[in-house]
Amino acid sequence: MIRALALIAMLSAMPPAAADELSSMLGYLTRSRIDGEALAGASGAIAVNVAAGDLNQQANARAIAIGTHALALTDVRQTRRHDIGSAHDSAIAVIAGDALAGGSGIASINQTSGTGNASFNAVAIALAQQGIREADDDSTLSAAFASAGQQHGFDQGDASAQRRVASVESTALQGFEGVLQLNQVAGVGNDTGNSVSMSIQAGP
Helix, strand or coil: CHHHHHHHHHHHHCCHHHHHHHHHHCCCEEEEEECCCCCCCCEEEEEEEEEEEECCEEEEEEEEEEECCCCCCCCEEECCCCEEECCCCEEEEEECCCCCCCCEEEEEEEEEEEECCEEEEEEEEEEECCCCCCCCCCCCCCCEEECCCCCEEECCCCCCCCEEEEEECCCCCCCCEEEEEEEEEEEECCEEEEEEEEEEECCC
16 A cells, blocks of 8 residues: 555656656556577477467367378367456567577467457368368368457456557568468457368378
8 A cells, every 4th residue: 555655656746758658667568579599490290379468368279180081170169258357558479580480390379469369270181091081161170269359348448459569570480391370469359260271192
């Protein structure tokens, strides 16, 4: 209580510009960053979930099947209802440096800064020894049901952020070979998803 009173007194004694700057510094900031040489040169199955904020949902799903009549399925269902959270004042999501540069394989990245967002990546690969299994949108591809945005209650009106930044710097991800999935979100109540389905016939 004493600290709160001291802060109120300090704000009232400051010029308006300085008080606004301090209020901004004390705001709810959500920042996520993948930087440096994170996962540079990595190979194989790479899955990354990075989140800053409240009530965010993230998932990476892979299914690989090999056989005479192979079938691979993924099904992602994300649900959240009637949650109460604080909206952020600033949301920043950045991939920088040499992150994932020179990597290879299957890389699935969910990066979120904000409140009440849902994102997923799904990969289904079937290697059939007899014939080619065609992709079926109703079964083979992944299905996502992400309830964000309208299913949440926030304590700041429509929960809109004052500043939102989502960026990938030019040096990041350079030279990556393979399947690269990226959901990058800065904001409130967004639903994003990536689905990749492959059906391959084995050699004669």
